[in-house]
Amino acid sequence: MKLFSVFVIAFILNVLPAKSTPFFTPKPAVDTALEKAKKLHVLYLRETAAKDPAQIAYYQRQFFYEFPNNFRMLNKLYGTTNGKPGYLNEVADKHISDVFNIITAIGDTAYYTKIIAIAADGVWDTYGVNYFQTGLKMRVLKNADLAMYLVLRLPAKKVSNFWHFFFDSLYPEREIPNYLKEAASVNQNLYNLMVAAHQAVMNERDSDANPVGEK
Numbered sequence: 123m124k125l126f127s128v129f130v131i132a133f134i135l136n137v138l139p140a141k142s143t144p145f146f147t148p149k150p151a152v153d154t155a156l157e158k159a160k161k162l163h164v165l166y167l168r169e170t171a172a173k174d175p176a177q178i179a180y181y182q183r184q185f186f187y188e189f190p191n192n193f194r195m196l197n198k199l200y201g202t203t204n205g206k207p208g209y210l211n212e213v214a215d216k217h218i219s220d221v222f223n224i225i226t227a228i229g230d231t232a233y234y235t236k237i238i239a240i241a242a243d244g245v246w247d248t249y250g251v252n253y254f255q256t257g258l259k260m261r262v263l264k265n266a267d268l269a270m271y272l273v274l275r276l277p278a279k280k281v282s283n284f285w286h287f288f289f290d291s292l293y294p295e296r297e298i299p300n301y302l303k304e305a306a307s308v309n310q311n312l313y314n315l316m317v318a319a320h321q322a323v324m325n326e327r328d329s330d331a332n333p334v335g336e337k
Contacts, residue, residue, distance in 0.1 A: 155198045159209035161188050162199070166217050179227035186228050191236060193243040200250040207250075214250040223257030230268055237261060238272045242280040244287035258288065266305035274312055281312065285319030294323050 165188060169181035190196040197203065200214040210217055225233065237258050246255060262269040273284055289295070298320050306313040 155195065156209055158188060158190070158195070159199055162210065162217060163213065166213070166221055169221055170216075182221070182225045182227040185221055186225055186233070186236075189222055189236070191239060193240050193245070196240055196254060197245070197247075197251060200254070201247050202250065211250050214253050218253040218257060223253070223260065230265060231272075234261060234265070234268055234272055238269065238276070238284065241287045242276055242284045244283070246287055246290035248292065255287065255290075262288070263301065266301055270305045270308060270312065274309055278311070278315065281315050282319050285316045286323060289320045289323045290326075291323075292327075294320075294327055296324070 162185065165181055165185040169178060169185055172178045172181055190199060197208065199208045199210045200218065201208050202211065208214075237254075240254065241258055244251070244255070246252065273281055276284065289298075298316065302316065303313075306316045
């Protein structure tokens with residue numbers, strides 16, 4: 123047995139590479155955003171080319187499931203980061219406005235849960251992200267009660283950020299729409315955070331329009 127063990131050890135020492143050389147060559151890191159971008163674009167092409175209602179519904183569902191669940195990924199795909207456009211920035215209008223914003227094959231609760239989760243960490247921008255914000259506003263207008271119910275489940279900081287993202291724009295509305303005032307009135311804290319976020323957006327835009335030092 124001892125002689126056998128000696129032969130086994132000698133074999134291992136001769137076959138295995140030195141410690142400084144990895145035994146397995148590590149695979150290159152997968153760019154998950156790039157892979158997601160490829161899948162989304164294929165699904166976009168298939169959804170927009172489909173004629174049969176069942177096929178359209180199928181590709182809408184697949185597109186929805188593949189669509190980002192958080193703002194970081196949404197921005198990486200459709201927005202800009204440090205001036206660098208995302209993989210799908212140039213087709214953001216087509217993907218978001220022509221497919222995601224008008225999906226009908228997904229139930230309201232699932233759809234609203236996703237868009238509110240994205241908006242809760244959102245930072246508004248003029249191109250790419252703005253298409254998502256437009257769809258968000260459209261959906262909140264359509265079913266404000268469900269939207270407020272889901273927003274109320276967020277931590278206070280995310281509620282504030284949701285409202286800030288919702289209202290932010292180059293030219294934000296001076297007044298909060300009445301339908302939002304009514305919907306948010308179900309909870310005083312929700313209402314107060316909405317008003318505070320709207321005022322913060324207005325202050326920021328007024329500051330941009332009248333920089334310090336200018337007359």
